[in-house]
Amino acid sequence: MPVTEFSVKEKYRYLNGFDCYHETEAIKGALPIGQNSPQKPPYGLYAEKLSGTAFTAPRHENKQSWLYRITPACSLSPFQQDDSAALSEKTLHYLPDQFRWDPFPEPSKPTDFVNGLQQVAGAGDPTLKQGLGIFVYAANKSMDAQSAFYSADGDFLIVPQAGVLDIRTELGWLLVRPLEICVIPRGVRFQVVVAPGANGETEMARGYALELYQGHFLLPELGPIGSNGLANARDFQIPVACFDEPTAEETEFVIRAKVNHRVYRATQPHSPFDVVAWHGMYYPYKYDLGRFNVIGTISYDHPDPSIFTVLTAPSEHTGTAVADFVIFPPRWLVGENTFRPPWYHRNTMSEYMGLLAGAYDAKKAGAGGFVPGGGSLHNTMSGHGPDGPSCEAARNEPQPQQPAKVGAGSCAFMFETCLMLGVTDWALQATQNTTDARSVLQHDYVTHSWGKLPRFWQQPENVGKADSHLLKE
Ligand SMILES: [Fe+2]
Structure with a gap:
């Protein structure tokens, strides 16, 4: 402490700071200066807004980013329901018992992050943007290199327990190792690569996830603790822009979308990872729990x-x-x-x-x-x-x-x-x-x-049957 000694070393640059305005460009000059949507953005890029709150949310809640990309996200085929994912609308049982589980089983066949996501518990309704889902995941293979996933249902907090996740997002790469967490906001397309461990071998990636159907995560108020302590804002790491250059031949990419508990699939003839620069308050981030x-x-x-x-x-x-x-x-x-x-x-x-x-x-x-x-x-x-x-x-x-x-x-x-x-x-x-x-x-x-909690009760001497609740003459 205060930084976890990871066996797999960091390989990316990051921006630092939770809930800060950030900007990053993979090519110098890709961000317009002084305006967001010029008639012709630099390098022939499209300007695309990605909003995580209503436009009119108060400033302290407002989360929006401007993405400067080669092709906008709207350019894709109609979606078809994808029944290969384990996710589907779940019946939830509300029960008074205390529950504990062994680790859930490893997948018996090649399974990527999306197909390895299983819901354990939940409350509320993503269509009303209320509540949350609790998941576990187990993935023994990377998502296809020509694929991405996003959830319209909420922000995904991912908590790896085993295996290293190399996560490519539209806004850049995050290396997320056990004892690190990451948050991928609603709508951000991402691809999970199951990365090799310290021995160079790729182990099964397993962990937990919470999908937040309403609002976004904040740092807790510190009250009398003061201005530092718990998770400090500067320790949150945000990806820098990184993009796929278009190839001469069109490559088909698969986009999977989680919408109201179901997974849908569409295709597009261009990479979703084509954001050359971005700026704003709405982005993925990671955090080392050792800090x-x-x-x-x-x-x-x-x-x-x-x-x-x-x-x-x-x-x-x-x-x-x-x-x-x-x-x-x-x-x-x-x-x-x-x-x-x-x-x-x-x-x-x-x-x-x-x-x-x-x-x-x-x-x-x-x-x-x-x-x-x-x-x-x-x-x-x-x-x-x-x-x-x-x-x-x-x-x-x-x-x-x-x-x-x-x-x-x-x-x-x-x-x-x-x-x-x-x-x-x-x-x-x-x-x-x-x-x-x-x-x-x-x-x-x-x-x-x-079941066998010991009883330590000792009857005080000279005290009879408990009758302290009775009126006495
Ligand atoms: Fe408790």
């Missing part, structure tokens, strides 16, 4: 996990998020006379958790419990907390409690939402693989974690 400045108690009591918020997507209600992205990285615990793990709780917010590496400090019970690539869901008002062994270990820490570093080599994360999450049939019914019919869903999760 997160963790804040915690230096006196007593376990603080609310909101102190670990990397990005937040607010609802209309102040302080209430449609989606928070929260991480639990390595950190020191120093609270005195304190039950240091998370307290037992039931929240109005729903929590989907995943594990990127190592072991999570509030779950010890059982081999194969909460493992990297797995997940858990504690829906609105579903009780949860440390499992029995974690609870006993925390209660039995000798006094005075000593500073302890937890989470070394690990990073858990949480997608938290004010909405009630429904679970898909696929998440409830997936099996380990084609030859192992055991469920990915851990049906023993609750009994394993909390």
Whole structure:
């Protein structure tokens, strides 16, 4: 810390700064000066506006970019529904249970990022631009070099757990490794290349994604923390412009679009990656989770996990998020006379958790419990907390409690939402693989974690049956 030591080294240049106005040109002079749409933009480029908010959104929310490209995005064939993608309109089951999953199975056949996306949970409706979807992905091959994908449903927050993603977007390239995240905004066309790892071999890429149907992610307010801390704005990295030069022969490109949970396919005789320059506030970005400045108690009591918020997507209600992205990285615990793990709780917010590496400090019970690539869901008002062994270990820490570093080599994360999450049939019914019919869903999760919680209750002496609620003469 504070920068992750990645085994696969960086290979791209970036612009730095979250929610800033950026401009970049692959060829000097490609950006018009002083106006956005001249009669003839430089080098014979087309000017194309890409807006992520209404034109009239207030300045502090307004997100638009101007793209200077060889051919506008409108030039393509009619779309046809693509049934090869696993994504399709899902029935969501709203259930009170606590859920935990093993890692979902690796694909049994060649599968790219789009076909490897599976919805686990969700809430709301992308046609109303309300809510979110929670996904896992597993891809063992790159998207075709002559293809791109975009979602009209929302912004994609991608959280790799294994495998390096080399992501080409209309606005430039992002190298996204485990312990980095990226956000691809609604409508931005992108192509996911499954890149070689440190040993030069390409491993299966697996991870999590959150699709935000409403608004965009922001950095959380810092309040009394002050002007620095948590995720700092300058650590977010934005791609620089990069484009395909047209070839003499026309090359057909496939564009896949996610619209209201379904995938559609069109073709076009030109590259979607032909943006020579762009400027604006609407762009993809990535962030190294190792740069997160963790804040915690230096006196007593376990603080609310909101102190670990990397990005937040607010609802209309102040302080209430449609989606928070929260991480639990390595950190020191120093609270005195304190039950240091998370307290037992039931929240109005729903929590989907995943594990990127190592072991999570509030779950010890059982081999194969909460493992990297797995997940858990504690829906609105579903009780949860440390499992029995974690609870006993925390209660039995000798006094005075000593500073302890937890989470070394690990990073858990949480997608938290004010909405009630429904679970898909696929998440409830997936099996380990084609030859192992055991469920990915851990049906023993609750009994394993909390079925045998020890009872510490000690009846005070000389106190009889509890009758403190009765009026006395
Ligand atoms: Fe929780």
